[in-house]
Amino acid sequence: MLNGGDLVTFRKQLLGWFRQFQRDLPWRRTKDPYGIWLSEIMLQQTRVATVIPYYERFLRRFPDVRALANAAEEEVLRLWSGLGYYRRARNLHKAAQQIVANHAGQFPMIEGDALALPGIGNYTGAAILSIAFGKRLAVLDGNVARVLARLGAIRGDVRELQRWQALQDSADSYLDPLLPGDWNQAMMELGATLCTPKSPQCLLCPVAKFCEGRKLGIAESLPEKRKKRANVEVTLAAGVFADENGWTLLLPPPEEEGPLVLADYVPTLVSRLWHFPTVSVTGDPSAKLRASLRKLVRGSRNGNLHFVPAGKVRHTVTYRDITIVPFRISVKKLPRIKDARRVPLRDVSSVLPVSNLTRKVARAVLAASAAR
Numbered sequence: 001m002l003n004g005g006d007l008v009t010f011r012k013q014l015l016g017w018f019r020q021f022q023r024d025l026p027w028r029r030t031k032d033p034y035g036i037w038l039s040e041i042m043l044q045q046t047r048v049a050t051v052i053p054y055y056e057r058f059l060r061r062f063p064d065v066r067a068l069a070n071a072a073e074e075e076v077l078r079l080w081s082g083l084g085y086y087r088r089a090r091n092l093h094k095a096a097q098q099i100v101a102n103h104a105g106q107f108p109m110i111e112g113d114a115l116a117l118p119g120i121g122n123y124t125g126a127a128i129l130s131i132a133f134g135k136r137l138a139v140l141d142g143n144v145a146r147v148l149a150r151l152g153a154i155r156g157d158v159r160e161l162q163r164w165q166a167l168q169d170s171a172d173s174y175l176d177p178l179l180p181g182d183w184n185q186a187m188m189e190l191g192a193t194l195c196t197p198k199s200p201q202c203l204l205c206p207v208a209k210f211c212e213g214r215k216l217g218i219a220e221s222l223p224e225k226r227k228k229r230a231n232v233e234v235t236l237a238a239g240v241f242a243d244e245n246g247w248t249l250l251l252p253p254p255e256e257e258g259p260l261v262l263a264d265y266v267p268t269l270v271s272r273l274w275h276f277p278t279v280s281v282t283g284d285p286s287a288k289l290r291a292s293l294r295k296l297v298r299g300s301r302n303g304n305l306h307f308v309p310a311g312k313v314r315h316t317v318t319y320r321d322i323t324i325v326p327f328r329i330s331v332k333k334l335p336r337i338k339d340a341r342r343v344p345l346r347d348v349s350s351v352l353p354v355s356n357l358t359r360k361v362a363r364a365v366l367a368a369s370a371a372r
């Protein structure tokens with residue numbers, strides 16, 4: 001742990017580096033708590049390059065917290081569509097409504113009030129409050145934990161409760177009390193750009209001389225990797241109706257009625273969004289799908305539907321490795337399915353919120369049709 005003159009030098013060198021080399025990111029051009037909050041939620045488990053266009057489009061549609069709070073959840077999810085981890089969007093929407101109802105439309109400055117909002121945890125709360133309001137709260141996320149583990153040559157699983165708390169204590173001690181927002185961003189920037197998981201650029205690091213991990217020659221091996229959950233193979237079959245005018249049908253977001261622990265639980269795999277008729281399969285995909293459609297499309301000659309395979313689609317949801325077998329079902333007129341909505345097959349996300357899995361299925365069917 002640094003103290004005295006070393007701590008002063010450490011802070012000065014890291015902040016100086018950040019001011020000179022920080023990336024020009026849209027959320028760094030504002031002190032508006034709403035924009036900062038939105039960026040922190042979008043950046044959770046998502047790369048910066050992926051977030052930028054979503055962030056800018058989302059702000060154009062919902063420029064402030066009241067606009068977001070007054071929007072329908074379906075519209076919020078549609079703007080989020082493709083970004084993944086849709087619970088973030090649902091919590092963001094709920095939190096906006098609570099901010100309008102309980103905080104006069106202003107993001108709360110008190111830590112306890114912020115942490116009471118849906119989707120706001122210790123890291124997110126510290127980031128927003130320090131950057132937007134200058135609160136003296138140190139952030140601790142994966143990037144910062146990696147930096148601290150290397151600085152202190154901390155071995156073991158950093159996510160273990162006591163070790164994580166020790167890292168939080170360390171982050172608190174390093175925090176620059178005069179510039180907490182800039183400090184937190186500098187620590188995160190260092191972890192994201194130089195002190196990376198693989199091949200850290202120690203020669204460019206502004207605080208390399210303070211790094212115990214580098215002195216011991218073990219920086220790249222820190223923090224120690226956690227044992228990952230074994231991946232599970234899942235196979236799905238999806239039916240894509242297509243009429244002569246290029247329209248298709250999507251089913252409404254499914255209700256979560258089954259045990260969520262099942263790896264092949266379809267509502268989870270389609271992110272509880274609009275989706276093609278989809279079933280989990282272990283045998284013949286077309287047979288299982290046809291049986292499912294027989295229940296959906298009552299009174300039709302289901303057996304006469306012509307299923308045309310459209311290759312295979314690969315997708316990953318957390319620990320699940322998913323193979324989707326899509327079938328194009330060409331019809332003159334789309335069947336009537338309760339609560340289903342008609343959308344253009346070439347742009348299934350133009351009207352309704354859909355997951356990346358559904359987008360991939362649509363693209364596969366279009367590509368297979370074009371190849372014929």
